[in-house]
Amino acid sequence: MKLNYLLLDVFTRERLKGNQLAVVCKADGLLDGEMQAIAREFNLSETVFLLKPHVERNTAAVRIFTPEVELPFAGHPTVGASVVLGLQNKVTAVRIEEKIGLITALFEKTDKRSGEARFALPRLPTRIAPLEDRAAIALALGIERDEIGCGVYHPAVYSAGVEFHLVPVRDASVLARVALNMGQWAHTFPHGHHSVYIFTETPNEADNDLAARMFSPGMGLAEDPGTGAAAAALIGLLSEHADIGTGQVDYVLRQGHEMGRPCRITIQLRKDNDVLIHGGIGGHAVIVGEGALDLEA
Incomplete structure (x- = not known):
């Protein structure tokens, strides 16, 4: 069995920046364990497998794997897959079946190897739990207790x-010097895959409103350059404090700068009578390579 794949950089217009993604085409013949093994072989934050859709009018079904687990939804794989499908099918909108549900992404071509995709969240973010032990959070992140909060x-x-465990910190200088202490990590961040999204406001930076870093040892990720699913979760917290009753707010978030893989993620939220009714994520992606997996015995 030989399978063609593409390599993309996502949440960036520039090659060799952003968050890397492998997209495996025509992957219908693969078993779950084979997909997981291929994702582990690529060893990128995520690998996407394109499949025939269950409903004919949809563009494709996708499966999303980190090196360790399958995810029902992820932002940079959705953006990357949408750009690939938009370019391949020469369309301005794609309908993607993910495990979380159907996602419709709007696509705008930049050139024959790149473009931009934007999509509405298939599930609006909800608050799961508070995080009240600031001393434990500070110890786990290698910062001071009074540097937590923004x-x-x-x-x-x-x-x-x-x-995601969302942890605001005082400013970008605190964000830059986070140093992980894994001894109490799972106890301090007990939910899901123990994923932590550390963020801050960036009023002194002209090109963005927010900055963030994401760590997820439970997903097999030391640090992820650009995390759309975490930005989607952050929309919930942003919405709670957005100074609008009815209307829309747009943000630009940077991530990955500390890794030398800068990402630019656009975030959109809309409220009606103080209730969140829409969340959106977007970004650019560019194809940087292609090849074939040789899985024949």
């Missing part, structure tokens, strides 16, 4: 399909 934001657990 403006109106306080630590909490949210999910838009994947659970």
Whole structure:
């Protein structure tokens, strides 16, 4: 069996920046364990497998794997897969069946190897639990207790399909010097895959509103350059404190700068009578390579 694949950089317009992604095409013949093994072989934060859709009018079904687990939803694989499908099918919208549900992504071509995709969240974020032990959080992140918190934001657990422990910190300098202490990690961050999204506001940076870093040892990720599912969870916390009753707010978030893989993620939220009714994630992606997996015995 030989399977063609593409390599993309996502949440960036520049090759060799952003978050890397492998997209395996025409993967219908693969078993679950084979997909997991291929994702482990690529050893990227995520690998996407494109399958025939269950419903004919949809564009494709996808499966998303980290090196260790399958995810029902993830942002940078959705953006990357949408750009690939948009380019291949020469369309401006794609309908993707993910385990979380159907996602419709709007696609705009930049050139024959790149484009931008934006999609509405298939599941709006919900608050799962508070995070109240700031001393434990500070110890786990290698920062001071009084450096936790940013403006109106306080630590909490949210999910838009994947659970994240959201930890606001005082400013970008604190974010840059986070140093993980794994001894109490699972106890301090007990939900889901023990994933932590550390973020701050960036009022002194002209090109973005927020900055973040994501760590998820439970997914097999030391640090992820750009995490759409975490940004989707963050929409829940942003919405709680957005100074609008009815209307829309747009943000630009940077991630991955500390890794030398800068990502730019666009975030959108809309409220009606103080209730969140829409969340959106977007970004650019560019194809940087292609090849074939040779799985013949």
